[in-house]
Amino acid sequence: MATGPGDAGEEAARGARSDVPDPDFEAMLLFLRERRGFDFTGYKRPSLVRRVRRRMAEVGIASFGEYRDHLEVHPDEFTPLFNTILINVTGFFRDQAAWDHLRDRLLPELLASCGPDIRVWSAGCASGQEAYSLAVLLADALGAEEFRQRVKIYATDVDEEALAHARLAVYGERETTGLSPEQLRTYFTPEGTRYAFRKDLRRAVIFGRNDLVQDAPISHIDLLLCRNTLMYFTAETQSRILGRLHYALEPHGVLFLGKAEMLLSHNQLFEPVDLTRRFFRRRDPGPSPGRRSPGPPLRPPLPVEDDLELLRQEALLAGSAAQVALDASGVLAVVNHRAERELGVDRRDVGRPFQDLEISYRPVELRGAIAEATQSRAPRWLRDVERRRPGQEPVLYDVQVLPVLRDDGTPLGTTIVFDDVTRYRTLQEELEYANRQLETAYEELQSANEELETTNEELQSTVEELETTNEELQSTNEELETMNEELQSMNDELHSTNEELRVSTSEVGAVNQFMNGVLSSFRAGVAVVDPDLRVLVWNAAAEDLWGLRRDEVTGRHLLNLDIGLPVSALHPLLRRQVAGDGERHDTVELDAVNRRGRSIRLRVTVTAFAQVAGVGGGAVVLMDPIDR
Numbered sequence: 252m253a254t255g256p257g258d259a260g261e262e263a264a265r266g267a268r269s270d271v272p273d274p275d276f277e278a279m280l281l282f283l284r285e286r287r288g289f290d291f292t293g294y295k296r297p298s299l300v301r302r303v304r305r306r307m308a309e310v311g312i313a314s315f316g317e318y319r320d321h322l323e324v325h326p327d328e329f330t331p332l333f334n335t336i337l338i339n340v341t342g343f344f345r346d347q348a349a350w351d352h353l354r355d356r357l358l359p360e361l362l363a364s365c366g367p368d369i370r371v372w373s374a375g376c377a378s379g380q381e382a383y384s385l386a387v388l389l390a391d392a393l394g395a396e397e398f399r400q401r402v403k404i405y406a407t408d409v410d411e412e413a414l415a416h417a418r419l420a421v422y423g424e425r426e427t428t429g430l431s432p433e434q435l436r437t438y439f440t441p442e443g444t445r446y447a448f449r450k451d452l453r454r455a456v457i458f459g460r461n462d463l464v465q466d467a468p469i470s471h472i473d474l475l476l477c478r479n480t481l482m483y484f485t486a487e488t489q490s491r492i493l494g495r496l497h498y499a500l501e502p503h504g505v506l507f508l509g510k511a512e513m514l515l516s517h518n519q520l521f522e523p524v525d526l527t528r529r530f531f532r533r534r535d536p537g538p539s540p541g542r543r544s545p546g547p548p549l550r551p552p553l554p555v556e557d558d559l560e561l562l563r564q565e566a567l568l569a570g571s572a573a574q575v576a577l578d579a580s581g582v583l584a585v586v587n588h589r590a591e592r593e594l595g596v597d598r599r600d601v602g603r604p605f606q607d608l609e610i611s612y613r614p615v616e617l618r619g620a621i622a623e624a625t626q627s628r629a630p631r632w633l634r635d636v637e638r639r640r641p642g643q644e645p646v647l648y649d650v651q652v653l654p655v656l657r658d659d660g661t662p663l664g665t666t667i668v669f670d671d672v673t674r675y676r677t678l679q680e681e682l683e684y685a686n687r688q689l690e691t692a693y694e695e696l697q698s699a700n701e702e703l704e705t706t707n708e709e710l711q712s713t714v715e716e717l718e719t720t721n722e723e724l725q726s727t728n729e730e731l732e733t734m735n736e737e738l739q740s741m742n743d744e745l746h747s748t749n750e751e752l753r754v755s756t757s758e759v760g761a762v763n764q765f766m767n768g769v770l771s772s773f774r775a776g777v778a779v780v781d782p783d784l785r786v787l788v789w790n791a792a793a794e795d796l797w798g799l800r801r802d803e804v805t806g807r808h809l810l811n812l813d814i815g816l817p818v819s820a821l822h823p824l825l826r827r828q829v830a831g832d833g834e835r836h837d838t839v840e841l842d843a844v845n846r847r848g849r850s851i852r853l854r855v856t857v858t859a860f861a862q863v864a865g866v867g868g869g870a871v872v873l874m875d876p877i878d879r
Contacts, residue, residue, distance in 0.1 A: 275315035276300060282319055287329055288629050289409065291336065293464050293488030298733045299336065306335040330412070337410045338483075339377035340736040340743075343384050343429030345478070346510060349528040354388055357505060357530060362392060364503040365473050372472045372499060373406040374463060375480035379417025380426065382406035382456050383448050385476065387430075387438050390452055399455060405469050407461035411660075418458050418658060420448035425746075463492045466630065467651075468499040475500055478529075479509030479736065482729035486722070493517050497533060506531040511732035513725060573669040576655075577605050577621070579662050593646075594669065614638040615650060621665050624652040628662075635676070636669075647673045775875035779860075782829050782869055784809045796874060798846030809872070815844030821855060821872070828859035828870045835859060840877065852877040 277292075284290045291299060303315075310328070312318045322328050344350045362369070369389070373382040382404055390398040408414055423445050427435060439446040461469070463480070475496060481489050496506060497520045506521060508514070508529040514521050521531040573593050576585035583596075583605050591597045596610050605611050611618055615636045624631040633650040640646075649670045655663040770777055776793030780786055786809055789801045797814040809825070810818045824837040836858040843853050856873040 272296075273300075273315065275319075276303070279303075279315050279319045279322075282322070283329075286322075287333075288462075288627060289333060290462065290464050293484050293491075295483060295485055295730070295733070297730060298483060298737070301737070302336045302338075303332070306332050333410065334412060337413070338733075338736050338740050339410060339413045340479075340739050341377040341380045343380045343387075343427060345381065345384075345429060346528075347429070349507070349510075349530075350384065350388070352525060352528045353507065353530070354392070357524065358388065358392055361474060361503070361505055367401060369402045369474075370469075370472050371402065371404045371474045372469050372476070373404065374461070374475065374477040374496070376406035376408050376413075376417060376458070377410070378413045378426075379406060379420065379456075379458065380422070380429070381476055381478065382417065382458075383420065383438075384429075385474070386448070386452055386456055387434055390438065395452065399451065402455050404456045405472075406456060406458045407469070409460060409462050411460060414458050414460060415660075420453050420456075421445050460629075463495065464488060468495040470499055471501060472499045473501055473504050474507065475504060476507045477509075478507065479511060479732065482509065482511045482732055486726075490517065493520055497521065500533050502533055502535065504533060506533075509732070511729045572671070574666060575610070576664055576666045578664045581605050581621075583608065584664060590669070593671075614648070617650070617652065617667065620650075620652045621667075624654045625662055625665060628654050628656065628660075630654075635672070645673075646671060647676050773873075775873050778804075778809060778872040778874070780809050780825070780829075780869050780872065784825055784829070784870075786812075787869065793874065796845055796876070815846075816853070816855075816874070817841055817843065821857065824855075824857040825870055825872075828857050829868070831859060 276296075280292050284292065303318075307313070307315075307318050309331075310318075310321065312321055322332070371385055371389070373385060376382050385404055386398075386402075389402050389404075393401065406417060408417075421442060422439075427439070427446055430439075435446060438449050438452065440449065441447075463477075464484075477492075477496060481492060484492065493514070500506060505524065508531065510529060512529060513526065514523075514531060518534075520534055522534055524530040524532050573590040574585075574587045575583060575590050575594075575596065578584045581604055583601050583603055586596055586598055586601060594610050596608060600608055605621075606618055615633055617633075620631045620633060631652040633652075636648045636650050638646045638648060649672050651668045651670065653666045653668065655666055657663050770788065770790040771792075773790060773792055776796045777788065777790040778786055778793055779788035786804045786807055789799075789804045794800055797812075797816065799812065799814060804812060810822060812818065820839065820841055824839065828837065836856055838854060838856045841853050841855055843851055845851050854875045854877055856875070858871045858873070860868055860871060
């Protein structure tokens, strides 16, 4: 839907007032979520609008409505748009002082509190430098052998292009500036002008797509990095994400944030360990149901020998829920013990098409969800699925359909997790009943508290003003940090463009030197003229022959030059060659007088040349003295 100049002006006015939502912009965000699964509705509007407008300017579109129409017609535009919105600014050991504090003060205590397995999560990992920084830090602390046995580093982001770069684990000289020479020698292998992370340690770093706003968090985490990611989201979305990060951490776990993120309004979830360097710990250090406790592992991890074994490990990853796994062709590949007990499927069904089994449509139709998850490569949830069995109470499941992908992104299969939530739903109903009872009691208590509330109103007003001021300062700080990262991203782009221009300039200079060398090697004088017979090229032999320097003749009409050549005799030849009439060249012998005043005999050849690469045609005049 195109808009006129008046509409564009109104839209610009709406964009200038950041507190007033732009309906066209909000509609476009919903469109992006529905079409591609990217939910940007929780992002701060000033930065988000700025990034989208930048991409719109590149394609020459002024209004959000028109740009949405452009996306519908040109689906390949989604990729550059997402690359513009998702700012992937990162580096090895970014904010070195904070990393030094983690290494020297926090890491020894944290490692002592961990069990035999150490689980680390880098959320918003971009192109992977922070994940590999963690690998370097932990390998230094544990040694390479113990690192390989104990450590798993999960690195996630929503940007598939950045994840592809991270999986390669190969970085250029500029990208490795945060590493010391010793770290570069120990943990990286030179590959030409680039450096690749050590393959034996690379296996401990697992990359995958995870949307902090929509997807379930990774659980049982000892150290969680989420640096300069929260600052892009609104306060409400930040609260939801922090709730998930709180769930992901072990009781002893540490949260490491970016320098613009302070959590001043979320002290019920996290307490600061070092506020200056942005380290935090969970507020509830006690054990909770389902949490991992230190102790020996149940069994050593199995080596991954083929795709089926990888699929088996994926399916049996969380043994507390009933799970089945299908291969890429839809054949049942794996069934865990709980699925055998609860879902009426057993290992004798392995190898049968999933669509032939009762579980594929009862208690819920799963075939459509499997197809959607495989096509979108994103998890699909089916909530509160009820399963009734004769003589037993109904059971409620949350069913999650997860596509399993190989490292190259091709489908490997699907795992289906049946999580029994009956107890949680019962507790939820009891909690809702208790809340209703509490509300009744609260109303009775409210009348008794009115006098006290009147006394507290002035103090509460003051507190609210201080909180509002603090939130505004925090928001301003986050916005400044966001703009700083945008500027850094643009600086990287300008640096790449400058390097390309330098290479192009060098190539042009080399070509010019080559051409000057060729022209200077001619014994004959050479003059090149444009269609208007103005001199473009005048070589050294022509200077020696007629006594006029190149800068004296360039741009002047050849027939107006004061030289001892009877140029009037050349005029018809030049016109004929410039016009393209007759032969490709004309030759004539003329008597002339050189710069020393001596009579000479010349063989003059006039040759036409056609228009090349946007440069107009003309003629080449070759003036060769004939020895008498």
